[in-house]
Amino acid sequence: MAEPEKEEKRKKNRVKLREQPPMERARNFKEVPYGYSPDEAVEEASRCLNCKKPTCIDGCPVEVYIPQFINLIKEKKFLEACHKVKEKNALPAICGRVCPQEIQCESLCVLGKKGQPVAIGNLERFVADYEAEQGEVKLPEKPRPTGRKVAIIGSGPGGLTCASDLIQSGHQVTLFEALHKPSGVLVYGIPEFRLPKAIVEREVEYIKKLGVELILNTIIGKLYTVDELLNDKGYDACFIATGAGLPMFMGIPGENLNGVYSANEFLTRANLMKAYLFPEYDTPIRIGKKVAVFGGGNVAMDAARVALRLGAEKVYLVYRRSEVEMPARKAEVHHAKEEGIEFVMLANPTRLIDDGKGNVCAVECIKMEG
Numbered sequence: 245m246a247e248p249e250k251e252e253k254r255k256k257n258r259v260k261l262r263e264q265p266p267m268e269r270a271r272n273f274k275e276v277p278y279g280y281s282p283d284e285a286v287e288e289a290s291r292c293l294n295c296k297k298p299t300c301i302d303g304c305p306v307e308v309y310i311p312q313f314i315n316l317i318k319e320k321k322f323l324e325a326c327h328k329v330k331e332k333n334a335l336p337a338i339c340g341r342v343c344p345q346e347i348q349c350e351s352l353c354v355l356g357k358k359g360q361p362v363a364i365g366n367l368e369r370f371v372a373d374y375e376a377e378q379g380e381v382k383l384p385e386k387p388r389p390t391g392r393k394v395a396i397i398g399s400g401p402g403g404l405t406c407a408s409d410l411i412q413s414g415h416q417v418t419l420f421e422a423l424h425k426p427s428g429v430l431v432y433g434i435p436e437f438r439l440p441k442a443i444v445e446r447e448v449e450y451i452k453k454l455g456v457e458l459i460l461n462t463i464i465g466k467l468y469t470v471d472e473l474l475n476d477k478g479y480d481a482c483f484i485a486t487g488a489g490l491p492m493f494m495g496i497p498g499e500n501l502n503g504v505y506s507a508n509e510f511l512t513r514a515n516l517m518k519a520y521l522f523p524e525y526d527t528p529i530r531i532g533k534k535v536a537v538f539g540g541g542n543v544a545m546d547a548a549r550v551a552l553r554l555g556a557e558k559v560y561l562v563y564r565r566s567e568v569e570m571p572a573r574k575a576e577v578h579h580a581k582e583e584g585i586e587f588v589m590l591a592n593p594t595r596l597i598d599d600g601k602g603n604v605c606a607v608e609c610i611k612m613e614g
Contacts, residue, residue, distance in 0.1 A: 400428020498596025
């Protein structure tokens with residue numbers, strides 16, 4: 245292949261992340277992608293066109309200076325690149341792994357019109373991990389205190405982000421968390437193989453180093469009401485970031501049978517309470533030989549892939565629409581298929597069937613039209 249053709253192909257195609265082999269990773273909880281090496285990061289960053297009007301920033305909810313941090317990677321200034329990201333985003337190692345970049349910043353990348361967009365998320369992950377590996381985590385200068393005090397209820401991604409922004413604006417911030425571990429859905433919902441707990445803990449430590457106070461095992465509404473926080477405890481404002489943690493059931497017969505879990509309970513047991521290490525951790529979880537997961541989003545993908553890793557022989561992902569309409573990230577769908585999960589499209593569950601002993605043994609579905 246001639247050199248200009250090679251260069252054209254390189255510009256069109258992003259540098260792929262190296263990954264664990266599918267059949268190997270399907271039985272362990274280690275992170276699936278390995279992340280870029282410095283050389284791979286520089287190669288991918290070199291694809292960026294450094295547009296005069298960078299539309300990618302318009303697609304970023306926190307408006308990270310994307311071209312600037314990518315340009316620093318090109319120059320092999322990896323620590324400076326991480327610091328540039330952190331000017332807008334205090335959780336780059338998390339966002340680089342689980343943000344839906346394909347429908348945000350990367351969807352507006354000019355390169356995506358004729359090829360693959362720059363792998364902005366992979367590069368963000370790289371600089372965050374590089375900074376941690378070098379042990380040179382830089383804290384921003386402390387702002388002048390405003391004298392104002394803010395309570396944040398919930399330490400998930402919303403609460404952590406709000407805490408970071410407020411503490412860097414000079415306010416005093418306290419994060420209240422109901423559970424025994426901070427980070428909300430980042431630890432109880434997203435599995436280890438997508439977002440390692442050590443990475444989450446590392447990002448939370450950074451938020452704490454900024455000066456945020458974290459109080460665990462505290463249910464606001466039970467221990468204190470919001471009014472008590474504002475009127476008796478001296479807080480000037482309260483930000484409620486409790487998420488949407490309650491499960492939604494389908495309302496079909498058989499949902500009360502043994503062996504039927506909401507994704508919320510299933511993933512919380514498996515992730516936060518380490519059921520996958522039972523009996524070392526005393527949180528049992530029941531896994532059948534055949535498992536059906538209903539839904540087509542990221543949570544459904546997570547539940548299906550966790551069930552496989554916990555020993556299920558066969559996992560079916562049942563979704564009432566077509567694959568094109570699945571809201572899950574394409575990477576997660578791709579990984580699930582590689583690992584052997586069987587997709588059953590255009591099927592809507594109508595009832596769960598009892599084995600005569602109170603256990604679920606089958607599911608009845610109706611066929612939907614595409």
